[in-house]
Amino acid sequence: MSWRQRFRKLFAPPNEERFSRRSYWVRVRCQRCGEILSARVDLQNDLSFDYGSQEYRVHKVIVGSGENRCFQRIEVQMRFDKQKRLVDIDVHGGEEVKTPIA
Numbered sequence: 539m540s541w542r543q544r545f546r547k548l549f550a551p552p553n554e555e556r557f558s559r560r561s562y563w564v565r566v567r568c569q570r571c572g573e574i575l576s577a578r579v580d581l582q583n584d585l586s587f588d589y590g591s592q593e594y595r596v597h598k599v600i601v602g603s604g605e606n607r608c609f610q611r612i613e614v615q616m617r618f619d620k621q622k623r624l625v626d627i628d629v630h631g632g633e634e635v636k637t638p639i640a
């Protein structure tokens with residue numbers, strides 16, 4: 539077992555928590571107009587597994603509601619570990635709005 543696997547095992551949530559969490563909500567603020575937008579990541583269907591890095595990846599494109607006459611495309615790249623917990627998030631066209639996970 540590598541140190542990475544050991545580290546993950548140490549912090550792995552209990553089974554019931556792991557399997558009940560079906561979705562991850564990401565919130566971003568548009569860098570052009572400041573509108574806050576959210577998108578749902580379906581942890582069962584949206585993620586694709588990358589065998590090289592042994593992680594899940596997802597790419598989301600969020601477009602403004604148009605309320606501010608702004609149609610900026612906000613691109614979000616996320617990486618999740620094998621337990622589908624967020625490892626890294628990269629936002630282009632805006633910034634992540636951090637909120638506690640409900």
Ligand SMILES: [Zn+2]
Pocket residue numbers: 568569570571572573602606608609610
């Ligand atoms: Zn905008």
